[in-house]
Amino acid sequence: MKLNKTFFAVAVALPMFSAPLVANTVSAADLNERVFGSLFAEYYMPDRDKTRSAAWNYMEKDAGYGIELGYYLTENWALRAEFAKLDLQSKLNGSDADGNRIGIDALYHLPQMKPVYLVGGLKRMDAVQNNTAFNIGIGYKHFFNQNFGLFAEANRYQGIDDSYADAGIKLGMTFLFGSAAAKAAPTPAPAPAPAPAPVVAKPVAVADTDADGVPDNADRCADTPATHKVDSSGCTVYEETMASVGDIDIEVRFPFDSAAVPASQRVDVENLGAFMQRFPESTVLIEGHASNIGNPAYNMKLSERRAATIADILKNDFNIAQSRITAIGYGVTRPRVEGSSREAHAANQRIEAKVTAKIKQPVLR
CATH class of the missing domain: 3.30.1330.60 (OmpA-like domain)
Structure with missing residues (x-):
């Protein structure tokens, strides 16, 4: 089992592509609880072992296409179902090695890099052989208005029934159905209550028997020497x-x-x-x-x-x-x-x- 170098190159490059693009016109909050659909084209790269195996009909790298339907659960999380047609051929004699791929994915949009998302899921494919794989990948989605956007995504497909590591690069367009929920205007803060009129207390004369500056009702140390400095309790410091x-x-x-x-x-x-x-x-x-x-x-x-x-x-x-x-x-x-x-x-x-x-x-x- 060998990893495809092209997959890693695209996965690393996707976040970098976001820098020169115009900022997304859809905020993260606008995605919350909305349905989306996508059409995509895919460049599919079978594991090198498949291209050399008769059991896989010497499967060659080639194109594919498909459709997705999904739902944003929160600002960061989404689920989607996928159907893809893999139009593959044999490297040996050009015969068909194509098939279908169906599956489900979970998407997580990075909080600090909202256009960038991580993807993971489970797939069932019938290209040459019926087999199951799980996939992990990274993508970038850019919206040009409140409904329409383009995306690029790279995935690695790890075989479960058979040990292989395919890769695929998707380019496609996505459409958000409906419109973002209207944001409620903040409730204005209530006006402060008028301050009560100050009450001026009349001074009450309090005795200070030992003349240390602390009245007797707060003096805890009676008869402090007159030469001693005292604290707020009338005790020597x-x-x-x-x-x-x-x-x-x-x-x-x-x-x-x-x-x-x-x-x-x-x-x-x-x-x-x-x-x-x-x-x-x-x-x-x-x-x-x-x-x-x-x-x-x-x-x-x-x-x-x-x-x-x-x-x-x-x-x-x-x-x-x-x-x-x-x-x-x-x-x-x-x-x-x-x-x-x-x-x-x-x-x-x-x-x-x-x-x-x-x-x-x-x-x-």
Whole structure:
């Protein structure tokens, strides 16, 4: 089974032919619920396998003609019945290979391209052999007045009883019976009712006990300070800002050369985690510091690991988001107490937490 190249060429070209033509004088609405009849001539192209088969008498391409009768169901959909005479001959010896074709089609006019329509249907043909086929195609219909028009249409006929793919190109004229239904004039909109005369209410004095500008009958916050700005309910308007709430020393004593936090040293860390859970917009900077014993570069790495350990506890045990935590190690670069005494080493080996939280303050007048 092979597709006919001529069919596809015509199917693609039909919408293009519409561009230079004069616009249709029949609108889509004019087609609704009207009967139409058509006469057409057809160039019929049997499948290549038919032209080479004795079973089909070596059927050759040739002409045909026919008649159609249809009805527009809506602006877009139509049904039609067709009778066609296929005047075909044998390619081998010129003998008759003609026959008749009858069938029914459904037509769908594309909403955005009203002259162009798609067609599909079922056909019964008796050319050489009795067989049934379904067809699909595309067409273009142009009306010159309210009743008369011309059309072109290309179809592919796919055999059901036998596997073949014929094609046909129709050119014809069509006639719309009757006339389009008269369009009802739009009902005029009723005149607007006259606007009622405005009623001027007399002002009624209302008490404002706390002198905040909101009367007592609408004031939900009595005795608001005179210096506070209030909302429409008489309540203080607050503004929230992110500000440092101070440095927090976390007393954690790590084992020698270790960044693991012993269970006995977790109290301050847990208090910090609980604070950050309570204030979900707070952030923290974890600073690790070391005493000036040993190699400074090693102490820097050790202080970074210890700060990271505190950060991990906040993330893993208290579900504090990583974006709210910054961990950094300073090694021995920021001693709290200068010197090499035991007291200085104890004071400098520390973890500091710098917490920033949202502060709510009243807006003043």
